[in-house]
Amino acid sequence: MDFYAFPPIAAVIDGAYTLLMGLAGFLEPLLGGAAAAASVVLVTLVVRAALISVGVALAKGEQTRTRIAPKLQELQRKHANNPERLQRELRALYAEEGTSPFAGCLPMLVQAPVVGIIYALFILPVVNGHPNLLLDQTLLGVPLGHSLVGTIAAGVPQPLDLLVFAGLVVAIAAVGFLTLRAARPGGPLAVPRPAASTAPAPGAPAMPDLSKALLPLHFLTAGIAMFVPLAAGLYLLTTVAWTLVQRLVLRRRYPLG
Template identity: 40%
Template sequence: MSFFARLVEQLAYLLQPFCHASATAAAIVLFTALVRLATHPLARAAARAQRARTALQPRITELRAKHARDPERLQRAMLELHTEAKVSPFSGLLPGLLQLPAFFLLYHLFSNATIGDGPNTLLDHDLLAAPLGGHWTDALGGGVLGGADLVYLALFAVVAAVATVNFRRARRTAAENPVQAGVPGQGAVGKVAPFLSFLTLVTVAVVPLAAALYVVTSTTWSAVERGMLS
């Protein structure tokens, strides 16, 4: 944790001439971008896998017709088909899973008053009037439409816009390319997945502002990245 705190402080120091009092917040955004850049090759691989699954659609249609009365045999056949094509139906989950450690590091860093044997000085920094270790409920306690409220309203607006884009894209993809049908568990996931983007609004509301900045930056990056790779 101490090493990670020094990393954030070093990035903030580099950004100080450009971002001034908001340098630490900018450092979190830069850190998030670096994490996403590191996982970009995995995102490209996931996009290739998605195209490969699309190419399997004719054979999947044949399997559905052949095993329409035997769901278990259909599932086995679908898994065999994906194995034969060397395509994992879960490959798109890997980039997101690898980002979780970075998110939890930020969460814990800005949730603890101490680091090692000393105070956590990162909690003294803020974005405009919103403390990086604070929460949305803290901003509400300071009055309506104060500086901190405006920060959270901006974050909610970005998250809502990105979630809407992701929702429409997921619904369109599910309608045009139902490749995952017949794979165990994927039917339920396919129905719920388009709505998951809106859970980001809840995340931003309950985590420290520093972690919320990570979430907003990462989800925005994902939306742009998917658009470019599709």
């Protein structure tokens, strides 16, 4: 079953599509042929801004995990031979701190449907039974519905096509590089190391470090951008750039150490 063909979801996507095309029409007198591409970027920024509260929740959760890490290690050391007692003490600690081992997962799940619906606008050739005319629009002469891999597979690509796609992929990779650089020890996104490392005791739930695990995805995103339509690539670039800036701002507001 096509998830996006499910009537309620198709209707929501169609509504978002109508707003997006309306924005493109509004911008056309100002930006000409770049109006559709600009609308993709603007809609992505609006969606990311609406999800700022999710980013704040993740930042607070990361701050909490870092703050209670020494207490977790002490409990794991103290009750390493008593898993049942350890579980009780861990539950009490999480309750006292108002968190849980999976506190960072819920915000990620909350934003997933919104991000999925918006992303669908940039990849679906048909929206709720009618053609997705956004993908027929162009950026510097390159259709928003074309992908780098698809263009190469279709024949000899034009130099301008390769230049536009290469610029997009390089830009996404550059954001990934900056994100990883900022996450290095001493960088603004670095995760403080505990004074002493203690292996988790048997049965002790480890608090997942989602932010660290997601960092390499920026480079994976650059690879994905080669296969998806140009409109989706613009969405990906805007998203990773926003994410980097947001993380830098929130880390200053909710420092880890």
